[in-house]
Amino acid sequence: MADGATPVNSADGENRREFLYLAAGAITAVGAAGVAWPFINSLNPSADVLALASTEVDLSQIEVGQSVTVTWRGKPVFIRHRTEDEIKQAEGDDGAGLVDPQSDESRVIKPEWLVVVGVCTHLGCVPLGQKTGESRGDYGGWFCPCHGSHYDTSGRIRKGPAPLNLLVPEYEFLNDTNVKIG
Known part of the structure; x- marks a missing residue:
């Protein structure tokens, strides 16, 4: 080499x-x-989504018959402090011909408090009925004006094209005045 x-x-x-x-x-x-x-x-998931994974709500400010809307995971959640008449109506309608049969008892932890995700199960609109004077539909609950879905005082679909009841999120009462959603 x-x-x-x-x-x-x-x-x-x-x-x-x-x-x-x-x-x-x-x-x-x-x-x-x-x-x-x-x-x-x-x-x-981003940090803001993780921060919204659960929401705590103070119920002491909500009067009987009043509804509030809170945000959980970017969706509206309706919390209604139901009156005795609304509770009786919801329990009485358990045997009615429901599109998505669920008893009122299976949808609430405490009968006076209803917690549901405020998104119509038809096409994702936000139903009316949270504010005073808004149409609550034929059954006293919520009404989706986009396609005419009517929900009762337990958030169950009673009339219209929506196939399912308003979703009940996972929630728990931390004490008598606070609820944790998620």
């Missing part, structure tokens, strides 16, 4: 080639993981 390079036997060449393949593969894998991680991490 005129260059002064040392001759390499074929076994050493194969070992070096295998090492280079392994090293290049490892670097490629680390690079792919480095590129993929931000994408995968972007699929996680």
